[in-house]
Amino acid sequence: MxxxxxxxxxxxxxxxxxxxxxxxxxxxxxxxxxxxxxxxxxxxxxxxxxxxxxxxxxxxxxxxxxxxxxxxxxxxxxxxxxxxxxxxxxxxxxxxxxxxxxxxxxxxxxxxxxxxxxxxxxxxxxxxSVGSRSASSLSADRAILAPSLSILSNAVASNSNVSVTRGDPWTVTASSAAELNNLAQVLVNIQSHDGNRYKDPSPVLYIEATSGARDKADKMTRAVLDHLRRQGVTTYPIFVSAVKTRAKAKWPWTPHKPTGTVTVRHQETGDYIDKRLWQxxxxxxxxxxxxxxxxxxxxxxxxxxxxxxxxxxxxxxxxxxxxxxxxxxxxxxxxxxxxxxxxxxxxxxxxxxxxxxxxxxxxxxxxxxxxxxxxx
Ligand SMILES: [Zn+2]
Structure with missing residues (x-):
């Protein structure tokens, strides 16, 4: 040839x-x-x-x-x-x-x-990224995104502070589990929409925690991520951020707190990851x-x-x-x-x-x- x-x-x-x-x-x-x-x-x-x-x-x-x-x-x-x-x-x-x-x-x-x-x-x-999109293609995608975004916003809002309990591993506190399961269901619905994993543009879910100890923030965010994974959230785009803050003075008599708080938020409209590669x-x-x-x-x-x-x-x-x-x-x-x-x-x-x-x-x-x- x-x-x-x-x-x-x-x-x-x-x-x-x-x-x-x-x-x-x-x-x-x-x-x-x-x-x-x-x-x-x-x-x-x-x-x-x-x-x-x-x-x-x-x-x-x-x-x-x-x-x-x-x-x-x-x-x-x-x-x-x-x-x-x-x-x-x-x-x-x-x-x-x-x-x-x-x-x-x-x-x-x-x-x-x-x-x-x-x-x-x-x-x-x-x-x-937004920077490489024409205004018309962005607004078209925002319109497609709007219904799932409003459902997602509600589910995320009731999970903005997720309580986690110290342990090995850390786990989601029972009082937070029901709301988090509800969010998981919403994410599963979005990721499996039409059975086509390349179709929906999905706002990224952020799972974030801060702690004086990097290791602790990792374990806290991991508790929430693992909880979602067990609920079937497997392909939804999730970014985890565990941030170490400036270490506090360590006093030997300060007991470890038994619980912590993990924040959950989502990417705003127009700033999402386009999953519809082929659509x-x-x-x-x-x-x-x-x-x-x-x-x-x-x-x-x-x-x-x-x-x-x-x-x-x-x-x-x-x-x-x-x-x-x-x-x-x-x-x-x-x-x-x-x-x-x-x-x-x-x-x-x-x-x-x-x-x-x-x-x-x-x-x-x-x-x-x-x-x-x-x-x-
Ligand atoms: Zn090119």
Missing amino acids: PEYVNSARATFGRFTAERAGNILTITVRAFFSFPNTDQSRLGMPNLEWAGAERDEFRTAVLERIPAFWNEKWRFRRGLEIVSPFFVIEPVEDGQQHIDFVCNKGTGPSGIRAAEIPPKLNLFEFDND NPYTVAIHEFGHCMGLPDEYMASYGGGLGTALHEDWRRLCGEAHVPANPAADNNFCKSIMSYGCITSACHYVYAWDALRQITGGEAWEIVRGTETDT
Whole structure:
């Protein structure tokens, strides 16, 4: 199968291209890895992928990314029309164009172009900070979030101070247990909504305690976290914070207090973690696949970005040769393009597939024409 290498010879943007009749197949060979996520900073155990979760995530990558990019634009020469189809092919280490590093838990997806092979970091749940969201996409998500948020707010409010009792281990005090069970039920309902763990955006739950002794604050927060876990709260995003305050003067006759207080609160609206990795029309994994084809980010003030200027210049040169406008770098304004923060493809996103077809067909003049993309 012919190997396509962009003329910038960048590590990103490599794939194989094969034409059969009116189909152009673009294949990116990917080596998948599924590292555990170290959460020691949060005082929590490592997040580890279960086998079924791994398979589910890999299947989503293999199916949904190509489904988004296939046939949105096509290539025409006279009466001939060729449609591009995309394949992510899982391969053994050493055979890949790119590493797909699939991280458990929540974090920011992104690319590391400097490494060889280049790395695409994906997270189970993408960390979608407010700063990278357009106002319209935020308000749409707030509307979706509102019902579960109001239920959550009530349940959290009656648990803002949870009493815990000293012991080995510390436990939730009986008087606090009923309210905490009620909160657990709300969290379970949100995390299992529609049976789809990628669907609901969920405000993070914070479990916090302070103590003069770090160890004690840890044990207190752990009591509440373990209580929720036993009630079935397994995938809901929870951050635990055990803060050591300035140590008080230790008097040998001061008895250990038999109870302590753990505070529970939730993230405010518009500042949550987006769990809907595959439901959101803008899906970061789909955007990142654009980089696999060599496309630059369009939300930056300039095309500098992580892929390097040479590749961006190569892309703009190809846009010129294909006679399609290159989307502008949006000067930090987000727009509806998939390479910014939207879900629309443009002809300029298909110039690498177009260039591969041109090479396969001996330099013939193809035109990029609209396929199934309906939006502009
Ligand atoms: Zn990007």
